[in-house]
Structure formats: structure tokens, C-alpha cells
Amino acid sequence: MSETTMEKIVSLCKRRGFIFPSSEIYGGLASTWDYGPLGVELKRNVKNAWWKAVVHGREDMEGLDAAILMHPETWKASGHVDGFSDALVDCKNCKKRFRVDHLPGEGNIRTCPGCKKEIDLTANPPRAFNLMLKTYLGPIEDDGAITYLRPETAQGIFVNFTNVLDARHRKLPFGIAQIGKSFRNEITPGNFTFRTREFEQMEIEYFVTPESAGEWYERWVAERFAWYVRLGIRADSLRQRQHAADELAHYAKGCTDIEYLFPFGWSELEGIANRGDFDLAQHAQRSGKDLTYFDQPANRRFLPYVIEPSGGVDRATLAFLVDAYREEEVKGATRVVLGLNKELAPFKIAVLPLLKNRPDIVELARKITGGLKKKFVVKYDDTAAIGKLYRRQDEIGTLYCVTVDVQSLEDHKVTVRDRDTMQQDRIDLEALEDYLTTKLT
Ligand SMILES: [Zn+2]
The missing domain is CATH 3.40.50.800 (Anticodon-binding domain)
Known part of the structure; x- marks a missing residue:
């Protein structure tokens, strides 16, 4: 059996109408892709399978579809305005731009991945680059009109926590699920639809008591891993990777990535994080609103902890495509088959x-x-x-x-x-x- 390469996948996607380069008649737009007649069906089936599993299939979940545009204070509370930036450096020799943490080498002396020349960070200091896509609301492009295209769907869930809690008469534990577009001005997009500046997420924020957070975190890791396997991905192409302590955000109590073995290597499909009460605490502080939960039987008031399974729709779709692709010898000829699960087949x-x-x-x-x-x-x-x-x-x-x-x-x-x-x-x-x-x- 011959190897599945990205070239074969990209070629099949174009030939059969799964995925086309965006604005192709104008030469395309870097790392931007359009889902064609087959791709839109496959991607929709992926989203439906997720929704069915995490919303309709459970008693403890609610759905949400929040706006892409949010109050700019949201991104200050979430830490995206100050913290969501990468340090970038331009190679003076080949003029290419890189993230400092992607540069091989030690300390201030690094090697350019493009031209292999040395980059001295003392002579060529990195600059901060915010990953959020900025835009202006209304006709006047001044500072007061600045807003952002959301870099994640999660914040739309956090700001609606009390709305959903009250409207649905919920008790802990319960979760809110959302599917939607997000935008990040990635410096190094690539690997077909794996890393793009416009992408779709399927995210859950699952609210629990602080005491039960550890247990729910484990349950969600297992649940989400099983979802990919149930929909046909071979278990030996999937793995769980627990983040080391130095990889975790300061507030996070734990994070596990579900990774798939793409032709370009093991890469993250979904991350499941125990975020503590960080997000609700931040929003409570900035908005001045009470986002605590009152536990009547225990007669206590507290900020819930949150478990966040956050997956990429485009990444999952690509993994299902790659995993389903096979070539068989039939009577001396090669048969290409996409062995997609019946729930996912377009x-x-x-x-x-x-x-x-x-x-x-x-x-x-x-x-x-x-x-x-x-x-x-x-x-x-x-x-x-x-x-x-x-x-x-x-x-x-x-x-x-x-x-x-x-x-x-x-x-x-x-x-x-x-x-x-x-x-x-x-x-x-x-x-x-x-x-x-x-x-x-
Ligand atoms: Zn260079």
C-alpha cells in the first residue's frame, strides 16, 4: 500500500470538489481555502456529528451561537489584547519573518529556517505582533471604533454564562457548546487547511464546582478522544499529549491535546483544558457584574471552574479525509477510496x-x-x-x-x-x- 501524502489529499480535494484555493481566479489568497460541493457536505456532517454528541445526546448541555463581533472590553478581560501576541523577527538576509520561538538555536544566536544564516537577536530585536484581526465598526475609522474579529468562540460563551444559567434554570454541572468562525493573524499558516487565519471552532465550556473539576477534566478528555475513534479515525493515528507544567498558562490546572498523525507529523486536533475560574473571574472584574453561582443545597456562592474542550472543525475535517484515504489494487489498476464513516460521507x-x-x-x-x-x-x-x-x-x-x-x-x-x-x-x-x-x- 502506498503512502498517503498531503499532495494526494490536496489533489483529490481539488479534483473532486472538496476544497479549492480561495479567490483562485486572482491567484488565490495565502492559506485561505473554500469548501466546495463535497467539502461543505463533509464539514457540515462533522459539525452535526459533534453537535449530536455533545448537545442533543446529553442532558447537561446547551447550545449557543454568539456574534463574531464582541465588545472590545471582552478581549482586555480575556487577556488577548495584552497577551495574545507573538514575538517576531525578520531575517535581514532573506527578509523572511519568523516567530522567535520557532527559530532553532539558543539564547540570542539563532539560525534562520529560510536561508540558514545566523540571526543575532541582540542586533535584530524581536517585535511583538498581536494575533487579533482588527477592524472598525461604523463609518469613522478612529480608535473609538476599533473592534476585533474574535480569535476564539469561547469568550462568547463566558459572557453569556448567566444568561444561559437563568434562561434554562440550570444547576451545576452543565455546559455550553458553540460552533463558529474565528480569526487569527497567524504568522506561519500552512499545511493546507490545518493552520489558517480564518477557521472554524467547535468549543465547549463545561461549568463545574472547583472540587469536581479534576474528575470532569478526565471525563472530557476520554469522551472527546472516543468521539474521533467512533467516527472512524484509527486509534493508532491518535494520541493524547498532556501539557508539561511549563507549557501551561499560569491559571490552567491541566491541559491535554488530542493529536492526529498527519503526513506532516503529529498535530493538535483539539485541546481539553481545566481553566479553573480564570475566565469568569476576569469578566466579573472588568464588567463589574456578579458571575458567581449560588449552590442552594450547600448554601454557598462561588465562581464555577470550567473545563474547555476546544476543537478545530477544519482540522477534524482534514483528519477524517486523510484517515479515510486509501489506494487499493483491483485487477491491476489502482482504486482510490475515501472510506469515510457513514455519518460523515457527503x-x-x-x-x-x-x-x-x-x-x-x-x-x-x-x-x-x-x-x-x-x-x-x-x-x-x-x-x-x-x-x-x-x-x-x-x-x-x-x-x-x-x-x-x-x-x-x-x-x-x-x-x-x-x-x-x-x-x-x-x-x-x-x-x-x-x-x-x-x-x-
Ligand atoms: Zn534568512
Whole structure:
């Protein structure tokens, strides 16, 4: 079996309509990508699977969709205005810009990753660079109008903590989940959709008593790891990496990354952090609002601790794509298959007429498509010969191909082909929906 490379993934994504370079007709925009017809379905399925698992599937969770634009004080409270910056240095030789913590070398003498020349940090002092994307609200571009595109969805949850608590009559423990776009002016974006300046997050803030935070942290690490495995990622391509004490933010009590083995190495899909009461305390202080929780049975008032599982939608989508990609030898030819989990595959079923110049066959195939559409995501396709159509459907991960042939007109049976086994079953039209329902649910 040949190796899965990023070149193969990027090529498949372009060829089959998963992901295109943004503004491609103008030469593209660095590290910015558009999800095409297949990509939008896959990404939506990833988000739906997450929402189903963490909101609809639980009794202790609520959903939220907060605005991208927030009061600028939010980012002072969260520490993003002062702390969310990287030290950058420009190589005087090759003019490339790097994060200081990405430069090989020790102390003040480093090596440029671009041209390999020496960079002396005393002669070339690093400059702070804020990662937030700044914009102006309203028609006048003065300091009073400055606001930011959110660098994380989490703060929208924290500022709504008491709103959700009151509106939903919640008791601890409970959590709030949100999916949405965030923006960071990354210095070194790259690795396809892995690190981009515009990205989508799926974040949970789970509010607990200080005493139970350690236990909930462990539970969420296990829960989130299991989610990726359940949706088809091979467990040996996934690992948990606990942050060392010197990696943790000063307020954090613990943090574990869930990492996936991409072709470019182990990289973070999601981080689960025990953030203590840092965020609510910061917002309470800056806003002057009481964000404490009153525990009636215990008759005590306190700031809840929070466990934060924070995942990237684009990263998860990329991991599912990479992990599902495989090449097989079939009768001397190479078959490319996206073995996506049935919950994630963009299209569940394709209906294919064996002969597209036979109106009676086309009519029956269209009728079958219409019937199945009420229950599944189904595509009719007659744009090529059957062999080519199978190949295309395999490459986009379609689970079942239903083929209508001349015989179907007489015996009212169709051929159903399984993506993974390529086994073909002849199924009565009357029984087709039940057959597919059993397979797909
Ligand atoms: Zn250089």
C-alpha cells in the first residue's frame, strides 16, 4: 500500500470538489481555502456529528451561537489584547519573518529556517505582533471604533454564562457548546487547511464546582478522544499529549491535546483544558457584574471552574479525509477510496443508469432517486460510463451505488454496490429502501 501524502489529499480535494484555493481566479489568497460541493457536505456532517454528541445526546448541555463581533472590553478581560501576541523577527538576509520561538538555536544566536544564516537577536530585536484581526465598526475609522474579529468562540460563551444559567434554570454541572468562525493573524499558516487565519471552532465550556473539576477534566478528555475513534479515525493515528507544567498558562490546572498523525507529523486536533475560574473571574472584574453561582443545597456562592474542550472543525475535517484515504489494487489498476464513516460521507447513495440513452432506464433511475431523497442524501449521476462513475463515487466516499439496467425494467430489481467490499447485491425495488436503511443507520 502506498503512502498517503498531503499532495494526494490536496489533489483529490481539488479534483473532486472538496476544497479549492480561495479567490483562485486572482491567484488565490495565502492559506485561505473554500469548501466546495463535497467539502461543505463533509464539514457540515462533522459539525452535526459533534453537535449530536455533545448537545442533543446529553442532558447537561446547551447550545449557543454568539456574534463574531464582541465588545472590545471582552478581549482586555480575556487577556488577548495584552497577551495574545507573538514575538517576531525578520531575517535581514532573506527578509523572511519568523516567530522567535520557532527559530532553532539558543539564547540570542539563532539560525534562520529560510536561508540558514545566523540571526543575532541582540542586533535584530524581536517585535511583538498581536494575533487579533482588527477592524472598525461604523463609518469613522478612529480608535473609538476599533473592534476585533474574535480569535476564539469561547469568550462568547463566558459572557453569556448567566444568561444561559437563568434562561434554562440550570444547576451545576452543565455546559455550553458553540460552533463558529474565528480569526487569527497567524504568522506561519500552512499545511493546507490545518493552520489558517480564518477557521472554524467547535468549543465547549463545561461549568463545574472547583472540587469536581479534576474528575470532569478526565471525563472530557476520554469522551472527546472516543468521539474521533467512533467516527472512524484509527486509534493508532491518535494520541493524547498532556501539557508539561511549563507549557501551561499560569491559571490552567491541566491541559491535554488530542493529536492526529498527519503526513506532516503529529498535530493538535483539539485541546481539553481545566481553566479553573480564570475566565469568569476576569469578566466579573472588568464588567463589574456578579458571575458567581449560588449552590442552594450547600448554601454557598462561588465562581464555577470550567473545563474547555476546544476543537478545530477544519482540522477534524482534514483528519477524517486523510484517515479515510486509501489506494487499493483491483485487477491491476489502482482504486482510490475515501472510506469515510457513514455519518460523515457527503453522499450516502448514488443512483446510476447503466445506459443514459435509454429514456425508460433514466426514468426509473430518476424515480428511485426521488424516492430515496426523502430519507437520504442521494445523487443521480449519468455523466460517464458505469466504470468511471463507480470510480468517482469511491473517491468521494459514497457508501452505496444503485445501478439501474435493462433487466431492472423487467424484474424490478437493481444492483446495489458496497463501497468498501465492492460486493454487489441484486435487490428488489420494493425492498430497496429497507435494505439501505439497515445499512446506513
Ligand atoms: Zn534568512
